[in-house]
Amino acid sequence: MDEGINKLKKLFDDSKNIVAFTGAGFSSESGIPTFRGVGGLWNEYDPMKYANIKYFSDDPSYYWSFFRDVRYSIIKNAKPNAAHYALVDFERKNKLKTVITQNIDGLHQMAGQSKVIELHGNSREIYCIDCSKVITMDEAFKILKYKLPPRCQYCDGILRPNTVFFGESLSQQKIEEAVFFTKNCDLFLAMGSSLVVTPASFLPQIAKAAKASLVIVNIDPTPIDYLADVVIHDKASKVLMHILKGS
Numbered sequence: 001m002d003e004g005i006n007k008l009k010k011l012f013d014d015s016k017n018i019v020a021f022t023g024a025g026f027s028s029e030s031g032i033p034t035f036r037g038v039g040g041l042w043n044e045y046d047p048m049k050y051a052n053i054k055y056f057s058d059d060p061s062y063y064w065s066f067f068r069d070v071r072y073s074i075i076k077n078a079k080p081n082a083a084h085y086a087l088v089d090f091e092r093k094n095k096l097k098t099v100i101t102q103n104i105d106g107l108h109q110m111a112g113q114s115k116v117i118e119l120h121g122n123s124r125e126i127y128c129i130d131c132s133k134v135i136t137m138d139e140a141f142k143i144l145k146y147k148l149p150p151r152c153q154y155c156d157g158i159l160r161p162n163t164v165f166f167g168e169s170l171s172q173q174k175i176e177e178a179v180f181f182t183k184n185c186d187l188f189l190a191m192g193s194s195l196v197v198t199p200a201s202f203l204p205q206i207a208k209a210a211k212a213s214l215v216i217v218n219i220d221p222t223p224i225d226y227l228a229d230v231v232i233h234d235k236a237s238k239v240l241m242h243i244l245k246g247s
């Protein structure tokens with residue numbers, strides 16, 4: 001790990017235009033379980049039922065009972081961890097230009113990050129599929145206490161989270177923005193992502209093709225470790241603390 005850290009420190013010092021790309025592992029130390037890997041949510045809950053648009057359209061109560069009984073208190077109690085705060089520090093030093101995240105927990109913004117591209121949306125925001133009225137997850141939770149699935153208080157439409165379900169497309173505008181920052185960065189730092197689902201798997205390749213350095217920090221190996229200039233199999237917070245001390 002020390003050799004990897006030293007290489008990353010050097011790349012970090014030489015970079016002016018860093019993009020951080022984060023996945024579920026980045027929030028694991030905030031108490032939010034990842035999907036894959038040890039303790040992953042998918043081992044216990046079937047994603048094809050609770051995070052799939054077809055299933056949600058047929059029966060939204062499955063998602064909403066999962067949200068009410070499991071997900072709400074996890075998100076509600078989660079606080080940003082040291083890794084989130086390190087990225088805020090890099091942004092303030094004008095080294096980091098954007099965070100691109102697959103996470104839907106809103107923790108980067110809660111830590112004070114101003115530029116965040118949320119590729120998969122934000123589960124703290126809820127909207128009505130009929131009239132588009134937006135409410136908070138706390139408001140949805142209150143409705144859920146007496147109505148499953150919860151319905152809009154204005155038009156009685158079904159409520160849904162502002163996240164991308166399996167079977168739905170990502171926002172084209174967000175993808176374009178993420179690709180723009182990726183093509184223009186000099187260091188692409190992928191952290192806490194298994195890098196198996198798109199666009200997680202293709203953004204690092206775009207960065208490499210644009211001659212940026214690629215660093216992967218992830219506890220488990222990823223299928224594109226071979227592409228990276230530096231690979232560190234360790235916790236994101238631990239690695240970023242080392243960089244922060246030396247910056």
Ligand code: NAD
Pocket residue numbers: 022023024025026027028029032033034035036037040102103104105106120191192193194195196197200217218219220234235236237
């Ligand atoms: P993933 O679950 O597929 O992979 C997470 C990876 O993080 C694993 O490979 C694991 O080794 C690694 N990891 C765990 N703790 C770590 C730590 N402290 N430091 C560094 N690495 C660590 O997650 P993914 O790649 O983000 O992709 C799956 C999907 O999961 C995404 O679509 C995302 O929207 C969704 N998701 C989001 C949240 C959230 O919002 N916090 C939580 C779970 C899943």
Ligand code: ZN
Pocket residue numbers: 128129130131132133152153154155156157
């Ligand atoms: Zn409505």
